[in-house]
C-alpha cells in the first residue's frame with residue numbers, strides 16, 4: 574500500500590488527479606475489511622456524511638503520524654453520529670497508535686423531529702419561502718433532532734470501542750465557552766465539519782487552526798467547489814470560499830480527496 578507521502582509527492586490539483594484519487598481511495602477502502610465494515614455500517618444506518626474514500630484518507634493520515642509519534646491528539650468539529658471520531662479510534666487501535674480524541678458538537682438537532690422536517694421535499698419546499706431555512710438548506714445546516722449520544726454510542730459499540738475514552742464537548746464551536754476549553758491544547762489533526770456558513774467556518778479557522786501542532790494536519794470538509802474534477806460532490810460554496818482565504822504560508826494544501834481538503838501546518 575502506498576503512503577500518504579507518495580500521494581502528496583505525486584499530487585497535482587487537476588481534474589484527472591482529483592477524480593483518480595477519489596476513486597482509488599474508495600477502492601482501497603473496499604479492499605480493507607475493517608475500513609469497509611465501518612463505512613458499510615455508516616451507510617446502512619445513514620449515520621454519517623461524506624464519501625467512502627475519506628476512510629482511506631484517514632487511514633493514511635494516522636499511519637503517517639504513527640511513523641513520527643507514539644501518541645497523537647485529534648479534534649473534530651461537528652460530530653453528527655460519530656463516524657469520524659469512531660473511525661480515528663478504530664484505526665488507532667488497528668495500527669497500534671495511542672490517539673487522544675476530542676469532539677465538539679451540539680449533540681442535538683436544530684430542527685424539530687416532526688413529519689414536516691423529516692421529509693426532504695417539504696424541507697426543500699420550505700426553503701423557498703423561509704429565508705433562514707433557505708440559508709440552512711443551502712449550507713447543509715439542517716439537522717433534525719435525534720438522540721445523537723445514543724447514535725454515537727452505537728457506532729462505538731459496533732466497532733468494539735470505548736466512547737468514554739473520547740473527550741466529548743457538547744456545544745457550538747463558535748461559542749467562546751466551548752472554544753476556550755481546548756485553547757490550551759495542541760492537536761496533530763483538526764477536522765472542521767460543523768456549521769457550513771462562511772461566517773462560522775471562518776470563525777472555526779480562526780479559533781482552531783492556531784492550535785494545530787507544527788507539521789500537523791488541518792482537514793476541511795465540503796471545501797472543493799473551486800477544485801477541478803467531475804466524479805465527486807464538490808461541497809458547500811460558503812465553506813470553499815472560507816478555505817480560499819487560508820494563509821498558504823502557514824497551511825499548505827498538500828492533497829485533496831473529493832471535497833475533503835488536507836492542509837499541513839508549515840509556518
Ligand SMILES: C[S@@+](CC[C@H](N)C(=O)[O-])C[C@H]1O[C@@H](n2cnc3c(N)ncnc32)[C@H](O)[C@@H]1O
Pocket residue numbers: 620621622623650651652653654655656657677678679680681682716744745746747766767768769773
Ligand atoms: C455534516 S455534520 C458532520 C458529519 C460528520 N463529521 C460525519 O463525518 O459524519 C455537521 C455536524 O456539525 C454540527 N454543528 C453545527 N454547527 C456546529 C458548530 N457551530 N459547532 C460544532 N458542531 C456544529 C451539527 O449538529 C452536525 O452534527
